[in-house]
Amino acid sequence: MPDIAGDKLRxxxxxxxxxxxxxxxxxGLEVLRRLDAAGDGSLRLKEGSLYPALYRxxxxxxxxxxxxxxTRGRRGARRRIYRLTARGSAALARGRTEWRTFARVxxxxxxxxx
Amino acid sequence: xxxxxxxxxxxxxxxxxxxxxxxxxxxRRKARVREELLAHLIGVYEQESARAPRAAALDATLRRFGDxxxxxxxxxxxxxxxxxxxxxxxxxxxxxWRWLVVGGFVASLFGTSMVLPALAKLRHQADxxxxxxxxxxxxxxxxxxxxxxxxxxxxxxIARRLRRTSAA
Numbered sequence: 001m002p003d004i005a006g007d008k009l010r011x012x013x014x015x016x017x018x019x020x021x022x023x024x025x026x027x028g029l030e031v032l033r034r035l036d037a038a039g040d041g042s043l044r045l046k047e048g049s050l051y052p053a054l055y056r057x058x059x060x061x062x063x064x065x066x067x068x069x070x071t072r073g074r075r076g077a078r079r080r081i082y083r084l085t086a087r088g089s090a091a092l093a094r095g096r097t098e099w100r101t102f103a104r105v106x107x108x109x110x111x112x113x114x
Numbered sequence: 115x116x117x118x119x120x121x122x123x124x125x126x127x128x129x130x131x132x133x134x135x136x137x138x139x140x141x142r143r144k145a146r147v148r149e150e151l152l153a154h155l156i157g158v159y160e161q162e163s164a165r166a167p168r169a170a171a172l173d174a175t176l177r178r179f180g181d182x183x184x185x186x187x188x189x190x191x192x193x194x195x196x197x198x199x200x201x202x203x204x205x206x207x208x209x210x211w212r213w214l215v216v217g218g219f220v221a222s223l224f225g226t227s228m229v230l231p232a233l234a235k236l237r238h239q240a241d242x243x244x245x246x247x248x249x250x251x252x253x254x255x256x257x258x259x260x261x262x263x264x265x266x267x268x269x270x271x272i273a274r275r276l277r278r279t280s281a282a
Contacts, residue, residue: 027153028150028154029154029157029158046178046179046180046181046184046185047154047158047178047179047180048133048151048154048179048180048185048188049180049184049185049188051147051150051151051154051185051189052185052188052189052191052192053192055147055189055192055193056192059192059194077149077150077152077153077156078149078150078153079150079153079154079157080146080150
């Protein structure tokens with residue numbers, strides 16, 4: 001399967017993060033692990049790019065974050081645990097509808113199946 | 115290079131600092147981003163160091179994280195505009211150009227508030243006598259000088275800010 005990276009991912013990253021958080025609260029590294037597993041290893045996402053997306057979603061009220069208390073040897077650097085809010089669930093549902101429409105329309109043009 | 119500079123965690127910490135320092139964002143947000151990115155990088159480094167020697171693990175960690183300048187741009191874009199404006203106006207390191215802009219803006223408003231009423235009176239008073247006409251002309255001139263000086267200050271402050279940004 002060809003890699004999916006850069007611009008192809010950028011427009012969908014927020015919805016993908018929401019989908020990863022739908023499975024339960026998680027810190028950034030765990031969100032990336034879930035995305036990688038769900039994408040069968042084909043996603044080539046620069047890991048730093050996850051955080052601007054998480055901050056955007058947090059400012060929009062779609063996710064909530066709390067610092068974890070345990071730093072487990074990371075020299076005091078704590079992770080933040082993100083969880084989906086009701087607004088985030090609604091945005092994810094909209095994102096899924098938009099994606100289905102997009103895939104159906106573009107799939108029809110390109111002649112493949114979505 | 116001494117031992118501390120070689121310490122992978124310190125390398126990661128410096129990488130995070132160079133990513134976060136240029137951000138126009140509030141102190142609290144920057145501290146939060148700094149700590150979270152460092153925790154992420156340390157977590158990745160722990161994964162990578164389990165399968166590669168130290169230098170290779172460090173390289174792999176930074177490669178996975180992505181281009182630093184690109185990340186700084188993305189982080190900056192995630193800062194709400196209102197917060198950016200507040201930081202631009204009130205951060206200490208930008209005091210000089212900030213006061214030029216604020217002073218210029220206030221002066222240009224004040225000057226304009228003298229010029230516009232004077233112009234309106236001049237247009238609508240066809241039967242002006244000598245004294246009111248002189249008073250209006252003086253108000254008009256003073257207002258124009260203040261407004262032009264204000265605009266000049268404003269432009270100077272913005273130019274200072276842009277020079278500082280491009281130098282950084």
